[in-house]
Amino acid sequence: MLNHGINTYKSDTSFSAVKTAAVGIPLFIGAWPCHMAAGYVDTPVLATSFAEAKEKGGYSNEWRNSDFSPKWNLCQAMYSHFKLFGMSPAIFINVFDPSKHTEAMAETSVEVENHIAKLSADVIATDLIVKAGETALSEGTDYEIIYDDGCFIELLKEGAGYEATSLTVSGKTADPSAIKATDIEAAIEKADLCKTVLGIIPDLICAPGYSKLPSVAAVMAAKAPSIGGLFYGKAVCDIDSSATGAPTYDKVLKWKNDNGYTDENMIDAWGIAKVGDYLFDMSVIVCGQIASVDTENGGCPYESPSNKSLSISGLCNEAGEDINLTLAQADIVSTTAGVVTAFNFDGWVLWGNHTACYPASADVAEYFICTNRMHDWINNTFTNTFWSEIDKPMTRVRIDSIVNSFNSWLAGLIHEGKLYGGQIEYIADNNPAASLVGGKIRLDTTFASPVPMQQINMYSEFDVDTLVSSLNG
Numbered sequence: 001m002l003n004h005g006i007n008t009y010k011s012d013t014s015f016s017a018v019k020t021a022a023v024g025i026p027l028f029i030g031a032w033p034c035h036m037a038a039g040y041v042d043t044p045v046l047a048t049s050f051a052e053a054k055e056k057g058g059y060s061n062e063w064r065n066s067d068f069s070p071k072w073n074l075c076q077a078m079y080s081h082f083k084l085f086g087m088s089p090a091i092f093i094n095v096f097d098p099s100k101h102t103e104a105m106a107e108t109s110v111e112v113e114n115h116i117a118k119l120s121a122d123v124i125a126t127d128l129i130v131k132a133g134e135t136a137l138s139e140g141t142d143y144e145i146i147y148d149d150g151c152f153i154e155l156l157k158e159g160a161g162y163e164a165t166s167l168t169v170s171g172k173t174a175d176p177s178a179i180k181a182t183d184i185e186a187a188i189e190k191a192d193l194c195k196t197v198l199g200i201i202p203d204l205i206c207a208p209g210y211s212k213l214p215s216v217a218a219v220m221a222a223k224a225p226s227i228g229g230l231f232y233g234k235a236v237c238d239i240d241s242s243a244t245g246a247p248t249y250d251k252v253l254k255w256k257n258d259n260g261y262t263d264e265n266m267i268d269a270w271g272i273a274k275v276g277d278y279l280f281d282m283s284v285i286v287c288g289q290i291a292s293v294d295t296e297n298g299g300c301p302y303e304s305p306s307n308k309s310l311s312i313s314g315l316c317n318e319a320g321e322d323i324n325l326t327l328a329q330a331d332i333v334s335t336t337a338g339v340v341t342a343f344n345f346d347g348w349v350l351w352g353n354h355t356a357c358y359p360a361s362a363d364v365a366e367y368f369i370c371t372n373r374m375h376d377w378i379n380n381t382f383t384n385t386f387w388s389e390i391d392k393p394m395t396r397v398r399i400d401s402i403v404n405s406f407n408s409w410l411a412g413l414i415h416e417g418k419l420y421g422g423q424i425e426y427i428a429d430n431n432p433a434a435s436l437v438g439g440k441i442r443l444d445t446t447f448a449s450p451v452p453m454q455q456i457n458m459y460s461e462f463d464v465d466t467l468v469s470s471l472n473g
Contacts, residue, residue: 018409021231021380023301023373024291025089026081027194027202028284029187030073030210031096031176032057035124036147040097044194048089050082057094058147060121063209063279068242068318070209071176077208077284084275084311085288087295091194091202093187098124101178107170115155117167123151127172132161184210185219192228203233203376204290208281211237212245214259221263221356225376230383232376234355234369236283236290237261239270239339241317246270248317249329253337256356264366266356268339271323274314285310286340289350290369301373302418304452306340310348315341335454338367353452364451374419374449382406382445399426399441410447422447 027044034040036058047053063076074092081090102124110117125145130137130153137143142159146152153169155162184207195201205224210216220235227233239246239256246255252270255261261268269282289305297303315323325333330343334351338358343351358367365375386402403424410422424445431442 017385018381018405019384020299020409021203021377021384022200023203023299023377024087024294025091025200025202026077026204026206026236026287026291027091027093027191027233028074028077028081028287029093029095029184029205029207030070030077031101031179032074032078032092032094033060033072033121033174034058034094034096035098035126035174036060036121036151040099041094042097042190043093044190044197045092045094046089046198046200047078047082047092050078053078053082053090053092057092061149062121065177069177073207073209073281076280077206077287079278080280080284080288081291084280084285085292087288087291089200091198091200093190095179095183095187096174096176098126098174101175102127102172103175103178105169105171105173107168109166109168110153111166112155112164115157115162117153117155117169119151119153119169120173121147121150122174123169124172124174125151129170131168132164133168135160137161137167181210181213181216184213184216188216188219188223191223195228195231201227201231201233201380203227203231203373203380204236204287205233206236206283206287208238208284211235211281211283212240212242214261217259217261217266221266224265231380233265234373234376235263235266236286237266237268237356238281238283239268241271243319245318247319247321249323249325249333249341252333252339256337256339262356262360264355264357264361264372267369268337268356270333270339270341271315272317273310273312273342274316275312279316280312282341285312285342286350297418300413300416300418301377302370302413302449304353304368304370305350306334306353306369306452307349307351310342310350312342312348315344315348340369353454368451371449371451378422378445378447381409394436394439394441399443403443406445418449420448420450 034057038056045056059075060072062071065071081087142161143156144154205220207216217237224233224235239252241247246252269286271282273280273285293303293305294301325343330351333339333341338354340352342348353369354367355369355372361367365371403426406424413419414421424443427444
């Protein structure tokens with residue numbers, strides 16, 4: 001430092017750039033055929049494309065079993081999110097363990113054509129025993145395993161058995177039916193790892209095929225408002241559309257109430273969406289639509305996903321019976337029951353604005369999907385932005401910096417039409433000495449976000465005076 005002259009110094013700016021929380025990021029929970037790919041990873045996995053997800057978790061078109069129970073349900077989620085909606089990224093937690101969820105495959109003979117034998121894609125290569133006659137073959141020396149729409153044994157030219165016309169195989173096959181509801185429930189708790197493992201917090205939790213189980217849905221709803229103990233999200237759950245659930249629209253509300261799908265942190269969805277021969281649980285469709293609308297709005301969840309076009313060809317229940325609701329029937333599901341569905345009105349659209357707490361809740365911040373998620377997003381953004389302020393000296397300058405920064409961000413949302421109004425403030429009366437000496441401050445934020453225009457009423461009247469004036473004028 002000079003003793004004679006000018007000294008200049010750089011000080012930290014007393015204004016924080018707001019780090020907006022990510023929205024429309026789904027966490028899909030279930031099973032994918034990881035024995036076909038990189039292998040079992042008992043932790044959240046991030047993917048930004050279908051190809052990347054396939055490389056990490058494998059892929060099969062067998063999303064369900066013949067009884068409509070889930071099989072490779074994460075493959076359904078992959079297809080929907082990356083291909084049907086073109087959204088990215090998504091997080092997956094796979095519970096299928098190839099060393100655990102298996103069944104024995106009895107020794108069987110398979111034909112070889114052009115030096116290739118085809119087995120079921122469920123065959124686990126690491127446990128496979130292959131023989132050509134009485135000669136045991138070795139992977140990597142005598143054959144290679146390739147997974148596609150099956151498990152292919154390709155005999156190597158320099159290996160034993162290259163000219164074989166049949167092979168004898170035994171080992172183990174994948175048995176995802178061994179996965180229990182408790183396995184899914186345990187995986188839901190691993191949502192807390194997303195921030196530390198991936199640096200991303202999902203705001204949608206989805207377990208297609210499993211979320212129609214009340215015990216699973218309850219755990220999802222409990223986790224949604226406390227992801228990592230800090231962040232808010234929504235559990236997107238399916239209403240059972242099987243014969244023992246709600247196969248028709250008039251049974252949706254009773255099933256929902258009887259099974260406790262009524263939490264403000266839930267979005268309930270009903271129906272099976274059809275896209276050609278593919279059948280999608282409505283929960284993955286809702287996740288894709290929410291992500292799409294959020295993306296179109298610059299990553300802000302202020303707009304409802306309802307009445308937005310869907311690239312589907314129909315709706316059915318688990319029995320495969322077509323569902324084609326009239327407007328009155330669609331409103332019984334969406335408005336009376338508070339459940340999101342699909343409705344065909346000049347093309348298929350998502351239909352429903354409410355979270356699962358509707359119609360029981362009278363709080364507008366709870367019962368609209370968009371207002372509820374805006375509340376989550378604003379809280380998540382505050383946590384994201386000012387977490388670095390924790391344990392710094394408590395000074396009025398620092399408090400004012402937080403207030404000014406956040407108010408500036410809120411003002412930007414107001415200017416963009418994403419909030420009607422909002423402000424954060426430090427109120428002295430809400431910060432007594434006992435709190436301050438304990439290192440605790442309270443900031444109060446009030447805001448109002450747009451509600452969906454659910455109904456437009458237009459009154460028309462025949463004007464006799466106009467008739468008379470026209471004819472007699």
